[in-house]
Amino acid sequence: MRKLVLLFCIIFFLFGLSTFAQTYPLVTVEDIQFQSDSSLLANGDQPSPLNGDTVRVRGTVLVAPLVDPQNDRRVIVWAGAAWNTYIQDENGLVYEMFDGITMRQGDTTGAAQGTFFDLVDTAQVVEFTVVVEEFIETTQGAILVDPVTPVQIISNEPKRPDPIELDISDFYDGQQNVLAEKYEGMYVVVRSGITSDRNVSTGTFRINDGNGNFIYMYDQSGYFTLRGHRLTGLTDYQPPPDGTVLSYIRGVIQTRWGGSAPGYHIIPFYPGDIEISAQPPTISMIRRNLAEVMTNQAVDISASIVDTDGSVDSARLYYRIDGGSFNMIELTSSGGDIYSGTIPGVNSDSALVDYYLWAKDNLGNESKVPPSPDTNPQYFYLVLNRSVTIQDIQYNPFGTDISGYNGYYVTLNGIVTADTSDFPGSGVTAYRIYMQNGTGPWSGIRIGTRGSLSNDVSALAKGDDVSITGYIWDGPISPTFNVTRIDSVSGLTINSQNNPLPDFKVLSTGDIGLAGNGDPTKEQWESVLIKYLNVTVTDENADGPPSNFGEMLVDDNSGETRVELEDGFHSYHNLSDPTRANYIQTGNAFDELGGLLYYSFGNYKLVPRNDNDFVGWVTDVNEENQLPEEFGLFQNHPNPFNPSTIINYNLPVQANVTLKIFNILGQEVKTLLNNEIVPAGEHQVSFNASGLPTGIYIYNLQANDFIQSKKMILLK
Structure with missing residues (x-):
């Protein structure tokens, strides 16, 4: 009888959940987004006061989730495999701004398609039922799919709202303006900016006002990207050359305080959201003729230089040795768009040569790559009287997180420190292999599995002493995340097996800390075996709730840093993967935490490989010396x-x-x-x-x- 009563209780509870799903409160975007000036100035951007709540919210759709729900189901605004849009509430008049937000549906398969979110279109006023959540620093509404709750189209407007006219200084005026948080998710237009920091891997760039103020263009739309979500066949977009004058750029605002471009970002959606006024020459395909440079070897530098609205008037190569003064070389063209010049040989072992290119067109418009060579060098090489090592490939003293050998084939030697038993690529685990040469800084590197020798690379085992010839790949986008790797392996020799692994480098958690992409004091330990001693878990979920990306914060009293729990093959979790046995909670402690240093999504993080990297787990710090008295x-x-x-x-x-x-x-x-x-x-x-x-x-x-x-x- 008790079993029968309990079963009825379960049925009643489930029925109650179904009924309650129809009574979620209707709120405004402002209710979700508003933060007072005093709170923003004192605490910075904080999670929504409705974070974690399920609510109904209405707004005008600024961009359709899909190109065409019937004939072209590619997403326009990329958010992984999710459907995504931005809405703006034209009726939000209680506060100044705070009227924009992103809507996202992560599960787009099977019954979840019954939300009909994929059918909404630009300029429709739509009601969404969502769970309010934070993704990094951005507040968003996660479409409710359990139970599946259809969107409701309230009305159709003739067009999307007019953009708000703003200046770059509204976002950055000598420093980031935290009060500009009120524009998050809102549709704005910025005029007369000058571009810099052109990224030919992603399509992003920086927009400057000439007074030191700036915002970034973010390539979330498939119409304005060079990444995998590019809407091939519908766009011919290329990022404008540095120095381009924009008539305007319009889009929604997003805040991102981590990564290599912290600050406010504007996301253009559709063709026509960027208009160019004047464009300088485009400098691209910069190459040197030698991957490895020996003492007294001259180096030929070439590049493609094109001016689309005129002609190239002059082009120059500037180089310096060990941070000295720049020397200038006039570039010449033998016809066509390829210009070249030669850097003389250097009679000094271990010298560092960095260089940049400059061009001017017939209208006097100038461009420079990289745009800030004094403070942000990107092209450099070492002059050596020996073959390169892992340390040479990884070394970057400038903080720009780009290898001087990026895009070139080299041969490296090292001991395999992690293999596919540690990172098998099954479930949520990553698929990675690493090797290391010694125990000091810059000594580790990831081995990629692309190319004809993929199976041989995947079969490598910890302790293998290997010689690998491959392509150095170091870019800011997935799958590298600015983590240097040797990939597309064309030569692989196992010199010996079962060698001892390099010792862990003991660091303080404060040595790595949070964020700081490219900082040489952190970057030098990328892909190196490191460990922390006597750490306490200060937050079992570094990103939530409700988000949980499998990362926790730990501290040895020198400052917090992240530990990534999903990638390695071990039994520990923070509820992101509860199929594992050991649940780590806030307040737990470890005598030692080891693994490899990784970087992704704006943060350095320790990634343990297996259970052996977790030593001395204490679930109750205050009673760590007391054993239970009974079973x-x-x-x-x-x-x-x-x-x-x-x-x-x-x-x-x-x-x-x-x-x-x-x-x-x-x-x-x-x-x-x-x-x-x-x-x-x-x-x-x-x-x-x-x-x-x-x-x-x-x-x-x-x-x-x-x-x-x-x-x-x-x-x-």
């Missing part, structure tokens, strides 16, 4: 749950532990631990029931002679 199995939490829950148990002594899950009929449905040796202490195991139906389940613990069972409820 115990505790009620799971949360309960009811969907789809994951945590099971805690105590062991007063080391024991052989078996933990199994049974359905109400007594049939075994899952084995979490199978006669595994577990040390004395307080322990927890995560159980993920994604593949099981709603119902009552029993979990049974056997530890030596101790046996105990408890019930739990799965509600979907």
Whole structure:
């Protein structure tokens, strides 16, 4: 009878959820976005006051999610595989601005398509049911798909709202203006900017006002990108050469305080959202004739220089040695667009030569690549009387995070420090291989698996001493994320096997800290085995809630830094992948945390490879020396749950532990631990029931002679 009553309770609870789904409050965009000036000035950009809430919100669609729902289902505004749009509330008159926000649907498969989000179009006023969440620094609405909740088209406007006229100084006036947060997600236009920092990998650039103020153009739209989400066949976009004068650029504003371009970004959506007034020569395809340069070897530098609205009047190459004064060489063209010049040989071992190119057209418009060569060099090489090493490839003292050998083939030697047993690429784990030469700075590098020798590279094992010939690839976009790799391997020799791995470099968490892309004090440890000692988990979820990207914050009292838990093949998690056994929580501690230093999405982070990189896990710092007095199995939490829950148990002594899950009929449905040796202490195991139906389940613990069972409820 009790089972029957409980079953009715479950059914009633599920019915209640379905009914409640129709009563979410209707709020305005301002309700979600508003922050007072005093709060912004004191605390900076903070999560929405409705963060985590499920609400209904209305606004005018600024960009369609898809090119054509019937004939061309490519997304316009890229957000992974998600559907994405921006809306603006023209009726939000309570506060000044705070009327724009992004809407995103992550699950676009199967029944989730019943939201009909993909059918909305520009200038429609639409009501969305969303969960308010934060992605990095941007507030967004995640379309509710559990249960599937269709969007509602309220009306059709003749056009999208007119953009708000703003100046670059509204966003940056000698420093970032935190009060410009009120424009996040809003449609604006900026006029008469001058471009710089042209990125020929992504299509992004910086927009300057001539007074030191700037914002960035972000390539989220497929019409304005060079990345994989480019709308090929619908756009011929190329980023304007540095020095281009814009008549205007219009789009929505997004804030990004991490990565290599921190600040405010404007996202143009459609062709016509950027108009050029005057364009200087375009300098591209900069190459040197030698990958490795020996002492006294002259180096030929060539580039394509084109002027689309006139002709190239003059072109020059500037170079300097070891940070001295720049020397000028006139470039010559033998016809066509290719210009070249020669840097004389340098009679000095280990000299560093950096260089840039300059051009002027017949109208006097000038361009320079890179645009700030004194402070932001990007093209350089080392003069050596030996073959290059990993350290030479990785070395960059300028903070620009670009290898001097980017785009060239070289041969490197090292010991494999991580293989596909550590990063197998299954589930949420990454697929990576690393090698290292010694233990000092700049000594590690990732090995890519592209090319004809992919299978041979994938078969490498930790401890292999290898010689690899490959292409140095170091770009700002996925899949490199500014992490240098040797890829497209054309030659591979295993010199010996089962060699000892390099020792971990012990660092303080404050040495790496947060953000700081390219900072040589951090960048020197990229792809190197490092470890922290005596760390405490200060935040088990570095990005949420509700977001959780598998990263936590740890601190050894020198400053917080990130640890990435998803990529490696180990048993630890922060609920981003609860199929793993060990749930790390805020307040836990470790005697040691080791792994490889990685960089992605604006942050350096330690990536443990396997369970051996976690040493001395303490789940209760205040009672780390106290062992349980008796065996115990505790009620799971949360309960009811969907789809994951945590099971805690105590062991007063080391024991052989078996933990199994049974359905109400007594049939075994899952084995979490199978006669595994577990040390004395307080322990927890995560159980993920994604593949099981709603119902009552029993979990049974056997530890030596101790046996105990408890019930739990799965509600979907």
